[in-house]
Amino acid sequence: MTVSITDVARAAGVSASTVSRALRGxxxxxxxxxxxxxxxxxxLGYTASRSxxxxxxxxxxxxxxxxxxxxxxxxxxxxxxxEHVFSAAGYDVLLYNLGSPETRKRFFTRLPLRKRVDAVLSLLIPDEEESAALRSLGVPLASTVGGARPGFSVVGIDDRAGAEHAVRHLVNLGHRRIGMISGSSGEQHWTTPVARRQAYLDVLSDAGIAHDPALEADGDYTVEGGERAMTELLAATRPPTAVFAQSDExxxxxxxALRRHRLRVPDDVSVVGFDDHELSDVLGLTTVAQPVAGQGAEAARLLLRQLDEPDGERAGHVQMPIRLVLRETTAPPSPRGPQ
Amino acid sequence: MTVSITDVARAAGVSASTVSRALRGxxxxxxxxxxxxxxxxxxLGYTASRSxxxxxxxxxxxxxxxxxxxxxxxxxxxxxxxEHVFSAAGYDVLLYNLGSPETRKRFFTRLPLRKRVDAVLSLLIPDEEESAALRSLGVPLASTVGGARPGFSVVGIDDRAGAEHAVRHLVNLGHRRIGMISGSSGEQHWTTPVARRQAYLDVLSDAGIAHDPALEADGDYTVEGGERAMTELLAATRPPTAVFAQSDExxxxxxxALRRHRLRVPDDVSVVGFDDHELSDVLGLTTVAQPVAGQGAEAARLLLRQLDEPDGERAGHVQMPIRLVLRETTAPPSPRGPQ
DNA sequence: CGCTGTTGCGCAAGCGTTTGCGTTCAGTTT
DNA sequence: AAACTGAACGCAAACGCTTGCGCAACAGCG
Incomplete structure (x- = not known):
């Protein structure tokens, strides 16, 4: 049926061991x-059985x-x-999509990748327990999206600096009432929203602007959440003239939300995002760009390096550059204010 | 080090075979x-070795x-x-990202998933040779994105009907100069762009509108391509008052492109897309919605069903519903025309 | 010309499961 | 009470590779 290594060996007049050695260099x-x-x-169309x-x-x-x-x-x-980096190096990737809490929980208790993988790249931030489970696999680990954990290589960005750029830009334009749409604060161990918020507070304080809690709303990292959050902010007694959203979405x-309220951007309200989503350019959104694909590639490379030098087990830590991309959603505040 | 089936057997005072039978029901x-x-x-924290x-x-x-x-x-x-459907059924997914022609070619010649998978879901349209390679794996096959091939289950939509809806909508609004931004016509065996184009031609002809080749441009299924294509169309002697783009992107x-040309949408030019991208709503884009996630789930289910009933090997064929979603980028043509 | 090194290759013992078949034994049938 | 069931379980042979070791053959050395 399917051709095995002994078939090749027989056909070539050698032993299976020699075939194995020959084919793998x-x-x-x-x-x-x-x-x-x-x-x-x-x-013969021979491929070695991975199992x-x-x-x-x-x-x-x-x-x-x-x-x-x-x-x-x-x-x-x-x-x-x-994936590109991995497959170029001859590795396959086994994908686990852990959207819902149940799948996530089941994944970490049953650990289906025990004895199945040589390394793990996590695009989510494991909590203490989850990261312990991953460490128990005994393979190199890496994660993107900040959240350093012992045993993990991590590649990320300076969230704080990025957020500072964004908010300072608004301050420099002359805004004083600057709102923020933050990410979900649900997961405690997930530092990104915290760091970005701190930067927001710091810049305001540096500029001598009093912090107004009514100008903060949670957008849950989704488009809909952002819309809800903006709607909330607009309902404040004194709505913001500019907002910093912690993600482009x-x-x-x-x-x-602004369009629905018949407000003009940036004339009435300025908006700055974070990520440089592929469609931000289409929307003319001013944002803090981070190298997204770059982070994936870099994390993959870090893992491969650890696989190559099993002795030099040191987990790396890479910080990728960010930059403010000016587009069309930010401008000085209108003299007559929003509305 | 790592616990094997014999460890469990010893600890339980039985043989390995009994452990195997017990654990798998x-x-x-x-x-x-x-x-x-x-x-x-x-x-003991035992997990059977997949290999x-x-x-x-x-x-x-x-x-x-x-x-x-x-x-x-x-x-x-x-x-x-x-992935959700597969993992719920206890299957893992091995991902192959075949963006570039080289990776794609290498994949199909080396067929790394030979003896590695129980089934294959293809989100790309394999050409004759590629689909033969996949068939040689001897496992159930499915593909989304149309392009029926022998041996494949396929789930898709009625591209023709979808495109007809879109174009007829523009005709009904009173447009006569209707442009089209088509997908790449690079791959011959890939029927979607052809079907959508045919629908475009048919609706025009039904409406007694002469076809003008200057109103067609290729957008390569990307945002940038769409921008280029629209720019081309606007450079025509008599530019369109409406365009049908074969994808939302x-x-x-x-x-x-329209915004860059200082043209108002839909006042000067109407635009209708295809797909109902997650951000189309944000942009207010009128489009033909297709159940994208639904197609993935359905294809996965089809495969699982084939795996369950190995005798009833019949490849299924599912057609998913589409519908025109009216938003804010389409309106009757302006009396004074574009510009 | 014996001696030690290389080089090139085959042998066979795993790796951790699954599974057909054989054995045991309690429970039925005559 | 002997013979006959099944059910429950163990034995051992795969599955298709990798790899440590052994063994030739042959080179280079004194």
Whole structure:
């Protein structure tokens, strides 16, 4: 039925061990024999059984990638880039999409990737317990999206600096009433929203602007959430003349809410986002750009490096650059204020 | 080091075969013994090695999913939904991201998923040769995105009807000069762009409108391509008063081009897209909605069904519903025309 | 010309499961 | 009471690779 290594061995007139060594570039095979074997193998359409070879060798040549939502632009883009790096290095990727709390819980208790992967890339921030579970796999770990944990290589950005850029930009334009649409504060161990908020507070304080809690709203990192949050902010006694959204998706929701309220952007209200979503350019959204695909690729490379040098087990930590991208949703405040 | 089936067997005072049968719910084990074994197994944190069990049984309990670009909204969403169905059924998914022609070629010649998967879901349209390669795997096959091929279950939509809705809507509004931004016509075997274009031609002809080749441009299914295409159309001697873009992403590019040309939408030019991208709502884009996640889930279910009934090998064919979603980018043509 | 190194290859023992078949034994049937 | 059931379980042979070790053959050295 399906051609095995002994078929190749027989056809080439050698032993199975020699075929194995020849095909994987191991030493101990003369050049002529190796050439002959590869010829026979390709002619027979032979591919080594991954199950068998990983059972025998202990290496699986596959990487587990866990993601909260593959469908979301950010994660899809990171995954895309990481997958390219992995597959170029001969690794397959096993994808786990852990959107709902139940799947997530089930995943971490049953740990389906035990003995199935050589490394794990996590695009979600594991809590203390989850990261312990991952560490118990005994393989190199990496995660994007900040949230350093012991045993993990992490690649991320300086959230604080990014948010500072965004808010300072608004301050520099002359805004004094600056709102913020924050990410979900649901997960405590997830530092990004906290860091960005702190930057917001710091910049305001530096500029001598009193912090008004009525100018903060939670947008849950989604378009709809951003729309809701913006609507809330507009309902404040003295609505903001500018808002900083902690993600572009929320900023887009904000734009939508503003349009529904017949407010002009940036004439009435300025908006600045965070991420540089692929469609932010289309919308003309001013935002803090971070290298999303770059982070995925870098994290993948970090893992591969750890796989190559099993002794130098040191988990890396890479900080990627950010920059403020000026587009068309920010401008000085209108002299007559919003409305 | 890591706990194996014999460890469990020893701890439970039974043989490995009994452990295997007990844990997988096979008959031939008394209830008490089974309970005892499961208790011991969970207490020891035992998970069966996938490599070993698939080597022995031939079943891998993993599904291969091949995708052109995980990063793109459409594919990411389909994948997301499919993954949920698979993982709920106890299957893992092995992801192959085949963006570039080289990776794609390498994938199909080396076929890394030979003996690695129980089924394959393809989100790209394989050409004759590629689909033959997939068939040679001897496992159930399914694909979304139309393009029926022998041996494949396919779930898709009525592209023709969808495009007809879109174009007829523009005709009904009173437009006579209707442009089209089409998808890449690069791949011949890929029927979607052809079907949508045919619908466009038919509706025009039904309405007694002469077809003007200058009103067609290729947008390559990307935002940038859509922008370029719209720019081309606007450079025509008599530019269109409305355009039908074969995807929302291209429509968004078109919106961008229009804004750059200081043209108002829908006052000067109407735009209708196709897909109902998650951000189309934000942009107020009128479009033909198709159930994207639904298609992924349905395709996954089709595959699982084939895996369950290996005798009833019949490949299914599912057509999902579409509908025109009216938003804010379409209106009757302005009396004074564009410009 | 014996001796030690290399080099190239085959042998066989795993790797951790699954599964067909054989055995045991309690419970039925004559 | 002997013979006959099944049910419950163990034995051992796969599954298709990898890899440590052994063994030739042959080179280079004194």
């Amino acid at each position: 191991r030493p101990g095979v003369s050049d002529e024999v190796r050439a002959q074997i590869t010829a026979v193998a390709t002619q 068998a070879s990983s059972l025998a060798s202990g290496r699986t040549f596959t990487i587990g990638v866990v993601v909260p939502y593959v469908g979301r632009w950010f994660f899809g883009t990171v995954l895309d880039a990481a 929320m900023a887009m929701g904000a734009l939508r | 096979r008959p031939g084990v008394s209830d008490e013994v089974r309970a005892q074994i499961t208790a011991v197994a969970t207490q 070993a069990s698939s080597l022995a049984s031939g079943r891998t309990f993993t599904i291969g999913v091949v995708v052109p670009y995980v990063g793109r909204w459409f594919f990411g969403t389909v994948l997301d939904a499919a 291209m429509a968004m590019g078109a919106l961008r």
